[in-house]
Amino acid sequence: xxxxxxxxxxxxxxxxxxxxxxxxxxxxxxxxxxxxxxxxxxxxxxxxxxxxxxxxxxxxxxxxxxxxxxxxxxxxxxxxxxxxxxxxxxxxxxxxxxxxxxxxxxxxxxxxxxxxxxxxxxxxxxxxxxxxxxxxxxxxxxxxxxxxxxxxxxxxxxxxxxxxxxxxxxxxxxxxxxxxxxxxxxxxxxxxxxxxxxxxxxxxxxxxxxxxxxxxxxxxxxxxxxxxxxxxxxxxxxxxxxxxxxxxxxxxxxxxxxxxxxxxxxxxxxxxxxxxx
Amino acid sequence: xxxxxxxxxxxxxxxxxxxxxxxxxxxxxxxxxxxxxxxxxxxxxxxxxxxxxxxxxxxxxxxxxxxxxxxxxxxxxxxxxxxxxxxxxxxxxxxxxxxxxxxxxxxxxxxxxxxxxxxxxxxxxxxxxxxxxxxxxxxxxxxxxxxxxxxxxxxxxxxxxxxxxxxxxxxxxxxxxxxxxxxxxxxxxxxxxxxxxxxxxxxxxxxxxxxxxxxxxxxxxxxxxxxxxxxxxxxxxxxxxxxxxxxxxxxxxxxxxxxxxxxxxxxxxxxxxxxxx
Numbered sequence: 014x015x016x017x018x019x020x021x022x023x024x025x026x027x028x029x030x031x032x033x034x035x036x037x038x039x040x041x042x043x044x045x046x047x048x049x050x051x052x053x054x055x056x057x058x059x060x061x062x063x064x065x066x067x068x069x070x071x072x073x074x075x076x077x078x079x080x081x082x083x084x085x086x087x088x089x090x091x092x093x094x095x096x097x098x099x100x101x102x103x104x105x106x107x108x109x110x111x112x113x114x115x116x117x118x119x120x121x122x123x124x125x126x127x128x129x130x131x132x133x134x135x136x137x138x139x140x141x142x143x144x145x146x147x148x149x150x151x152x153x154x155x156x157x158x159x160x161x162x163x164x165x166x167x168x169x170x171x172x173x174x175x176x177x178x179x180x181x182x183x184x185x186x187x188x189x190x191x192x193x194x195x196x197x198x199x200x201x202x203x204x205x206x207x208x209x210x211x212x213x214x215x216x217x218x219x220x221x222x223x224x225x226x227x228x229x230x231x232x233x234x235x236x237x238x239x240x241x242x243x244x245x246x247x248x249x250x251x252x253x254x255x256x257x258x259x260x261x262x263x264x265x266x267x268x269x270x271x272x273x274x275x276x277x278x279x280x281x282x283x284x285x286x287x288x289x290x
Numbered sequence: 291x292x293x294x295x296x297x298x299x300x301x302x303x304x305x306x307x308x309x310x311x312x313x314x315x316x317x318x319x320x321x322x323x324x325x326x327x328x329x330x331x332x333x334x335x336x337x338x339x340x341x342x343x344x345x346x347x348x349x350x351x352x353x354x355x356x357x358x359x360x361x362x363x364x365x366x367x368x369x370x371x372x373x374x375x376x377x378x379x380x381x382x383x384x385x386x387x388x389x390x391x392x393x394x395x396x397x398x399x400x401x402x403x404x405x406x407x408x409x410x411x412x413x414x415x416x417x418x419x420x421x422x423x424x425x426x427x428x429x430x431x432x433x434x435x436x437x438x439x440x441x442x443x444x445x446x447x448x449x450x451x452x453x454x455x456x457x458x459x460x461x462x463x464x465x466x467x468x469x470x471x472x473x474x475x476x477x478x479x480x481x482x483x484x485x486x487x488x489x490x491x492x493x494x495x496x497x498x499x500x501x502x503x504x505x506x507x508x509x510x511x512x513x514x515x516x517x518x519x520x521x522x523x524x525x526x527x528x529x530x531x532x533x534x535x536x537x538x539x540x541x542x543x544x545x546x547x548x549x550x551x552x553x554x555x556x557x558x559x560x561x562x563x564x565x566x567x
Contacts, residue, residue, distance in 0.1 A: 065540050067541070164445050165445050165446070168445050183467070190457060264344070290567065
């Protein structure tokens with residue numbers, strides 16, 4: 014009799030400062046359709062992008078402990094700032110594998126660039142941390158990186174101006190202000206270093222033109238998660254009702270309303286508030 | 291011998307979710323130049339405007355207790371969201387007088403309006419709380435209020451786009467989108483219901499025209515603080531070096547850099563990080 018493959022239907026744990034990580038969740042659920050997922054959005058402390066390493070790491074530890082209590086088999090740090098600031102600490106201190114968005118995005122960009130000039134956009138925290146640059150330089154020190162923080166992008170996405178006909182022009186004007194210096198630097202790949210930014214992908218592509226490839230970390234990290242789970246024989250192959258659980262640290266209402274824009278129509282978000290302080 | 295007037299050189303305590311309350315501090319220090327002040331910016335949790343009543347109140351209680359430990363003689367809630375959500379609770383539970391920005395701003399607007407049509411702009415939290423409307427209706431139920439949340443204003447101020455020649459046009463376009471419905475409603479007074487907004491005053495005045503009076507809560511609340519301290523004989527009349535102390539819950543650097551824009555050149559901000567969790 015063939016030995017039954019070890020399966021594990023414990024959930025994948027994903028966390029972010031708020032909504033943005035839902036783009037990562039969406040990619041993971043598409044790639045691994047049988048997986049159970051528990052998502053934590055730290056909406057009481059959002060945004061992380063303007064906060065310090067110490068403070069963000071304090072939040073990240075509390076959330077990771079909460080996820081482990083909930084029996085996750087892997088933790089995905091679906092937030093660029095938390096990945097930049099806290100991934101090393103979490104990897105050393107948590108008893109399950111911990112994956113961040115930055116490594117995956119950086120490696121995808123290295124594959125995409127031909128002229129070895131990569132642009133990186135993100136929140137102030139991610140940009141100041143140089144996390145993408147460090148990751149890229151580890152593999153190819155000749156690649157040149159050009160950085161730009163875009164603090165207005167997150168509120169633009171959350172306001173829903175991106176999809177609004179009358180406001181599209183302003184969104185493009187703002188994107189143009191942020192991106193024109195990067196275009197001048199002759200980059201041929203641009204990393205969206207913030208999980209909110211995939212919702213601005215069309216606008217950004219319009220502004221930078223078709224010659225520059227956009228690298229979206231959400232898809233890249235989903236592939237890395239699959240690889241790690243395969244290696245450890247932890248992929249769920251059980252057919253049946255997969256479960257998605259959403260937890261937040263503040264009022265779930267706003268998270269649910271805006272969140273549905275991030276995950277598409279197939280997933281219906283219903284979130285529970287939990288206390289982690 | 292004439293009895294010496296009771297004086298009190300204990301500090302005035304002011305708090306906000308971050309930087310915005312510095313406009314209130316600036317008004318207070320101008321009106322009462324002898325007062326010592328301790329300012330707390332909750333930069334680890336900023337912004338409050340998108341968070342729930344329960345969460346904001348939890349933060350406000352911790353900060354108020356910290357200020358009382360530091361011997362403040364009065365607490366000024368220099369944050370519209372925290373005033374809207376937490377003022378009643380703090381008034382009942384703190385052993386010193388607690389003053390919020392909303393009452394002062396609302397009453398100033400009542401004095402200014404002639405056609406009894408008032409516009410109110412602020413963060414989502416402040417607008418959804420209806421705090422200004424409730425305060426206004428208490429005194430004159432015939433006044434009509436028109437509300438608009440402006441979530442992009444705070445990042446625009448913090449990005450410094452307001453003062454930037456090349457970006458002024460976009461700031462005006464955004465202000466126009468938010469304000470055009472209020473203008474149509476024929477308001478003759480507009481309350482800046484967020485402590486960041488005084489830095490946008492010129493832009494807003496340009497967009498709404500000179501017929502609509504702008505009501506800035508910062509000045510109004512300073513007068514209320516003075517009145518309360520006078521009534522309780524708690525004004526400081528001691529000449530000498532007044533002390534300004536700035537505390538934050540996250541890395542002080544950003545607070546110091548941007549903060550100096552809020553308080554003018556006379557005050558030099560040097561902040562200390564304190565733990566209140």
